[in-house]
Every structure is written in structure tokens, then in C-alpha cells.
Amino acid sequence: MRDRLGRPPALLxxxxxxxxxxxxxxxxxxxxxxxxxxxxxxxxxxxxxxxxRLSLVxxxxxIAFCLLLGLxxxxxxxxxDFRGRGAVRALVTVPLVLPPVVAGIALRSAFGRTGVxxxxxxxxxxxxxxxxxxxxxxxxxxxxxxxxVIAIEGALRSADPRYDEAAATLGATRWTTFRxxxxxxxxxxxxxxTVLGWARSFGEFGATITFNGNYPGTTQTMPTLIYVxxxxxxxxxxxxxxxxLLVSVGILVALRDHWLGTP
Amino acid sequence: xxxAPSRRLVADLRVADRVEAAFTAEPGEVLxxxxxxxxxxxxxxxxxxxxxxxxxxxxxxxxxxxxxxxxERRVGLVFQGQLLFPHLSAxxxxxxxxxxxxxxxxxxxAVARDWLERFGIADLADRRPRELSGGQAQRVAIARAxxxxxxxxxxxxxxxxxxxxxxxxxxxxxxRHLRDFPGIALLVTHDAIDALTLADRVVVLEDGxxxxxxxxxxxxxxxxxxxxxxxxxxxxxxxxxxxxxxTPDAVVVSLHEPEGSTRLRWHGPIATLAPHGDAxxxxxxxxxxxxxxxTPAAATELExxxxxxxxxxxxxxxxxxxxARR
Numbered sequence: 001m002r003d004r005l006g007r008p009p010a011l012l013x014x015x016x017x018x019x020x021x022x023x024x025x026x027x028x029x030x031x032x033x034x035x036x037x038x039x040x041x042x043x044x045x046x047x048x049x050x051x052x053r054l055s056l057v058x059x060x061x062x063i064a065f066c067l068l069l070g071l072x073x074x075x076x077x078x079x080x081d082f083r084g085r086g087a088v089r090a091l092v093t094v095p096l097v098l099p100p101v102v103a104g105i106a107l108r109s110a111f112g113r114t115g116v117x118x119x120x121x122x123x124x125x126x127x128x129x130x131x132x133x134x135x136x137x138x139x140x141x142x143x144x145x146x147x148x149v150i151a152i153e154g155a156l157r158s159a160d161p162r163y164d165e166a167a168a169t170l171g172a173t174r175w176t177t178f179r180x181x182x183x184x185x186x187x188x189x190x191x192x193x194t195v196l197g198w199a200r201s202f203g204e205f206g207a208t209i210t211f212n213g214n215y216p217g218t219t220q221t222m223p224t225l226i227y228v229x230x231x232x233x234x235x236x237x238x239x240x241x242x243x244x245l246l247v248s249v250g251i252l253v254a255l256r257d258h259w260l261g262t263p
Numbered sequence: 264x265x266x267a268p269s270r271r272l273v274a275d276l277r278v279a280d281r282v283e284a285a286f287t288a289e290p291g292e293v294l295x296x297x298x299x300x301x302x303x304x305x306x307x308x309x310x311x312x313x314x315x316x317x318x319x320x321x322x323x324x325x326x327x328x329x330x331x332x333x334x335e336r337r338v339g340l341v342f343q344g345q346l347l348f349p350h351l352s353a354x355x356x357x358x359x360x361x362x363x364x365x366x367x368x369x370x371x372x373a374v375a376r377d378w379l380e381r382f383g384i385a386d387l388a389d390r391r392p393r394e395l396s397g398g399q400a401q402r403v404a405i406a407r408a409x410x411x412x413x414x415x416x417x418x419x420x421x422x423x424x425x426x427x428x429x430x431x432x433x434x435x436x437x438x439r440h441l442r443d444f445p446g447i448a449l450l451v452t453h454d455a456i457d458a459l460t461l462a463d464r465v466v467v468l469e470d471g472x473x474x475x476x477x478x479x480x481x482x483x484x485x486x487x488x489x490x491x492x493x494x495x496x497x498x499x500x501x502x503x504x505x506x507x508x509x510t511p512d513a514v515v516v517s518l519h520e521p522e523g524s525t526r527l528r529w530h531g532p533i534a535t536l537a538p539h540g541d542a543x544x545x546x547x548x549x550x551x552x553x554x555x556x557x558t559p560a561a562a563t564e565l566e567x568x569x570x571x572x573x574x575x576x577x578x579x580x581x582x583x584x585x586x587a588r589r
Contacts, residue, residue: 162346165314168333169340170360170411180359184350 027245034242035235042239050217051225052243058133058221059201062140063148066197069141070148071190075178077149078156079164089153096146103142104210111138111211135212136219140201148197155189156182192255199251203244270324272415272447274311277318281306282471288464293441293448295462295479297455299490303471304451305343308417311449312340323414334363336415339408343419345400347392353403354379354388360411378406382436398429402436409440416441416448422457434460455494459483467491484508485585489551498553502526506587511544513581514555518565521576528576529553533569536562543567547575 035042042048076082077089095103111118111129122128129135163185167177183190205223212219214228222244230237275285282303288294296304310317313333321328328336339360347356357375362368379385382402392400401421408416421437422430438461441448450461458465458479465482467475467490475487485508486492492499492508500507515521521528531549538544542556545567555575567573 160346162342163348165312165333166340166342166346166348167359167363169312169314169336169338170363170407171334171337172359172363173334176363180363181348185348187350 030238030241030245034238038235039239039242042236043243045236047216047220047225047229048236048240051220051222051240054133054136054217054219055202055221055223058136058140059198059204062137062144062201063194063198065137065141066145066148066201067194070145070193070197071152071183074149074152074156074193075182078153079161079182092146092149094146095143096150100143100204100206101210103207104139107135107139107142107207107211111135130211131213131215131219133218136208136221139207139211140204143204143207144197144201147200148193151193151196152186152190155186155193158189159185195251195254199248202247270414272321272323274321275319276307276310276321276329278303278306278310278315278471279318280471281315282310282468284466284468284471284473286466286473286476288447288449290447291445292463293450293461295458295465296449296451296468297453297458297465297491297494298468298488300453302468302490304468305419306471307468308340308419308449308451311415312336312338312417314340328415337411337413338415338417339411339413340417341401341404341408341419341421343423345392345404347395347400347404347407349392352389352391353384353395353399356392356403357407357410360407364411374410375406378410379403381440382406396429397425398433401425401433405437405440409444412446414446416444416446418448418450420451420453422452422454437461453494455483455491458494485583487587496554500529500551500553501587502584504587505584507582507584509577509582511539511554511556512542513577514553515576516545516555516557516561516565516567517574517576520574523576524579527579527582528574530572530574533567533571533573536567536569545573547573549575 109115113128129138163181164177167181209224214220214224226237226240272288277283298304309315354375357378358371361371379388384402462479465479469488483495489499497508529549531547534546534548536545543559543562545555547553553575
């Protein structure tokens with residue numbers, strides 16, 4: 001459409017251009033400042049490899065838990081009319097807007113060594129979440145769950161519920177219908193929610209460091225490593241950040257059909 | 264698989280603001296449900312299938328369908344628009360019900376393949392619904408419902424949206440399958456041909472009420488509602504406690520008030536004028552609206568155009584009279 005309604009006014013074009021630059025310049029600057037010669041050394045240092053491996057493992061395990069628990073929750077929210085559904089839906093969005101450091105404090109209150117669940121758990125089993133890789137996964141699940149649930153619920157809602165009715169008339173139980181009709185029909189949304197949740201988990205910093213500290217090999221993920229490296233070695237931090245940027249762009253490419261596919 | 268059902272259906276259904284209907288159906292019987300849009304035809308089917316809230320009862324043998332969950336009703340519903348599972352092949356769509364009821368995959372697939380063959384579309388087994396034509400998709404939808412051997416088969420406007428030639432072929436095919444079907448079939452349609460060719464009995468719904476039940480020939484010959492009269496191409500005029508039905512070609516059109524019984528003449532403006540077979544068919548806004556067929560020559564000679572006031576009359580011998588109520 002070529003300006004049939006007149007030229008876009010400068011009052012809108014200039015702020016829009018500024019917004020674009022504001023988002024673009026830091027990323028370009030980061031790439032430009034990277035010390036490419038030292039990059040291979042930075043990325044193959046034991047600390048970096050440990051952190052990368054830990055990040056990949058914890059994010060992947062966390063997203064598996066998010067799916068295992070979040071997919072049923074998304075289904076309940078989308079398909080079952082129960083009392084308090086609105087409240088549950090509101091609750092799901094809370095971690096989305098909660099400052100991650102606060103999420104870490106909240107997790108401490110529940111699962112810390114003196115927390116309401118943490119204390120009896122410690123007494124019964126001798127196990128405690130904080131400062132362990134399990135704690136990292138727990139923090140990741142907490143912050144990523146909303147992305148997974150909201151994305152999947154949206155996908156389930158937009159799938160025609162009459163297919164569920166058709167399945168029921170053919171004798172299918174709700175479980176069979178869920179498995180063979182509802183989820184397959186919403187699969188693109190389920191995949192999108194999973195990838196999005198994984199990305200959120202991979203970049204998670206605040207809740208993890210608050211709940212688990214920063215121990216190389218057990219709780220030091222890529223973001224926490226970048227944070228501590230930055231103080232000693234700016235160049236190494238840049239190299240590690242580049243890896244994170246590449247992963248993020250990779251996620252975008254994977255989801256481009258969902259977001260960038262529409263003009 | 265259960266044995267062929269041999270139980271009659273005794274239904275008395277009330278769907279709030281939609282339907283209040285009582286009817287019975289014998290095993291092996293095909294009931295056509297006809298009526299204008301919004302008469303509650305689809306609501307009636309959905310009530311039997313369990314997809315809308317309903318009061319009353321629907322006894323099938325010893326059981327009341329309405330007290331059973333949808334999946335235990337053994338009611339096969341062919342939805343308007345088919346609702347084939349888009350992610351499953353034609354074969355898997357048909358096998359779905361059997362597998363959902365616990366049949367082994369190989370058995371379910373064999374039965375599904377058999378149904379595809381009966382409908383002459385075995386070569387389309389692996390196609391997804393979006394790769395099927397309207398008629399093929401409808402065949403799969405009907406096969407999917409029949410494959411579960413339901414006690415009651417519900418067909419919601421199965422020919423809507425199909426090409427006329429496809430409708431004809433599918434109607435003949437469906438008639439064959441319905442003859443073999445041991446259960447009760449309810450066919451919602453707005454087409455008189457469906458009711459006349461496929462049904463053993465016709466249930467006429469209007470404003471959610473059953474206004475007429477009878478064999479197709481009887482309903483077609485002595486319609487009780489203007490809707491059915493229009494479907495079968497008859498004029499219908501109320502005359503006290505009686506109804507008068509007569510064909511459009513028994514109507515004489517004139518520009519001046521004709522002689523004869525005042526009960527058999529009407530006048531009003533021509534609403535539409537269109538070719539109908541060899542004749543020209545007028546729709547006249549008299550009270551009520553009436554159809555009249557005349558030769559193209561007569562239409563030209565009388566200089567008939569929409570809006571022109573005309574007189575219509577008919578002979579007593581051309582009129583069929585019957586009671587307005589059962």
C-alpha cells in the first residue's frame with residue numbers, strides 16, 4: 001500500500017526509527033566489540049563449557065517438567081469450566097511479571113532449608129533444593145511455566161472444540177480425545193510454547209542466582225557465569241554473551257513461522 | 264461389537280428456547296426431520312448425541328440415552344461440515360471410533376478399510392481431509408459414524424454445500440447404506456427430495472414443535488405447514504379448520520376479478536417471475552403467498568411484470584382439502 005492516505009508523519013516515523021535503533025545498536029555494538037581472536041579460547045575454557053553444559057541440561061529438564069505439568073494445566077484452563085478458573089489463570093501469569101529476584105526469594109521461602117516445604121523435606125530425606133542443580137531446575141520451572149501454559153492454552157482455545165465433541169460421539173474418553181485429537185490439533189502452539197519456555201529458561205538469571213548461588217559445575221549457568229566474568233574479564237563476557245545471542249536468534253528463526261511469518 | 268439393536272426409540276426432548284418434541288422411531292427406520300431454519304432440527308440431533316443441555320427422556324430399550332455420557336450413548340453423529348479430524352488420514356478417521364472403544368489397531372484398520380471400500384473410496388485411505396473433495400469427505404464422515412455400529416445414526420444436513428450432481432450420487436449411496444443399517448437413523452434436511460427418497464417417515468418441525476409426522480407421500484400430499492408446502496411445490500391456504508392444497512399449474516392468472524367462489528380467488532402484486540421447467544412461475548404476494556405456473560406465451564400476453572396486481576383463482580376440483588390438525 002503506497003501512501004494512499006498521505007505520507008507517514010515524522011512525528012511517528014522518527015520515534016519508530018529511534019526505537020529500532022535502541023534495540024539494534026547494543027546488539028551490533030556487542031558483536032563489534034567481540035575479540036574474535038580470543039573467542040575460541042573463551043568458549044572452550046572449562047568454566048564456559050561447564051556453564052554451557054549445565055544451562056543446556058537444566059533448561060531441557062526444566063522444560064520437560066513444564067510440559068508434564070503445564071500441558072495438563074493449560075488443558076484444564078482451556079477446556080474445563082471449574083470454579084476459580086479465572087483465579088488460577090491470573091496466578092499463572094504472576095511469575096511472568098514478578099521480578100526474578102523476588103521469585104528466588106519466594107522459592108527460598110517454600111523450598112529453602114527452613115522453608116515450608118524445604119524444612120520437612122530436609123528432615124525426612126536429607127535433601128534440600130538450594131545450591132544444587134535440582135534447585136536450578138526448580139527455579140527454571142517456576143519462571144518458565146507461565147510461558148508454556150499461556151502459549152499452549154491459547155493454542156488449545158483456538159482449536160475448534162467441536163472436534164472434541166466429534167471424538168466423544170465416537171466413543172473416545174476425554175483422555176483419548178486429549179491425546180489423539182486436542183493436542184495434535186494444537187501441536188504448533190504446543191511446540192511454540194515449549195521453545196519459548198526453553199528460551200526463557202536458558203536465559204534465566206535472577207531467580208537462579210538468588211535461590212542457588214553461583215557454584216561452578218552445579219549451579220553456575222551461562223547467565224550467572226557471564227555476570228561474574230564481566231567483573232574480571234570484559235572480553236570473555238562478550239564472547240559468552242555472543243553465544244547467548246546466537247541461541248536467541250536461533251529460537252527466533254525456529255519460531256519465525258509463528259511471529260515473523262505474518263507481514 | 265454389540266449385536267444389531269432391535270429396540271425402539273421413544274424420545275421426549277426439551278431444549279430450552281429451541282425444541283420441545285416427542286417422537287418415536289422403530290429399529291431400521293429412517294426418520295427425516297424437516298423444517299425451516301431455526302426450527303430446532305440440529306438442536307434435536309445434538310440433544311440426542313448429548314452435545315446440548317436437554318430435559319426429558321430418550322428411551323432406547325431399557326436405557327435412557329439422556330442419562331448416559333456422550334461416549335456411552337452409541338449414537339453416531341455426522342456433523343454438518345463433517346468435522347473430520349484434519350490431522351488424521353481418511354482411514355484413521357474411520358478407525359478412530361473403533362480404536363477409542365478399545366479395538367486393536369489391525370482390526371480397526373481392517374474394518375475402516377472395509378468401509379472405505381463400501382463407499383468406493385478405498386484409494387483415498389491415506390489422504391488427509393483437506394485433500395478430499397466435499398463428496399469424498401462426506402462419505403468418510405458417514406463411514407466414520409457407521410463404523411462404530413451405532414444404535415442411532417444422526418445425519419445433520421449431509422448434502423449441504425455439495426454440488427448438485429454429487430448430492431444425487433451420494434443420496435443414492437446413502438440410501439443403500441441406510442437400508443442395510445439395523446439401527447435407527449435420523450436425517451435432518453431442508454430438501455424435500457431427501458425426505459421423499461430416503462425416509463420411512465417424516466417429522467416436520469416448526470418453531471421447535473412437531474407439527475406433522477407421517478409417511479413421506481402423505482406429508483408431501485397433505486402438508487400442514489407452508490414451509491413443507493413450499494418444499495414440495497404446493498400452494499397451501501387455510502380455510503377455517505381445513506387446509507387446501509393445490510399445485511401451481513392449477514392456478515389461473517388474470518388481470519380482472521374472475522367469476523367463481525370467493526374462497527378460491529385471491530389477488531395481490533407479483534413478487535417474482537422466473538422460468539420453471541417449460542413454464543413461467545409467479546410468486547404472488549396474496550394472502551397467503553401463492554405460486555402460479557403459466558405458459559411463457561400467456562405471461563407475455565398478460566404483460567406480467569413484478570409489481571403488477573393480478574387475480575389468482577383455482578377450481579374446487581383441483582384442490583385437496585384436509586383437516587388442519589391431526
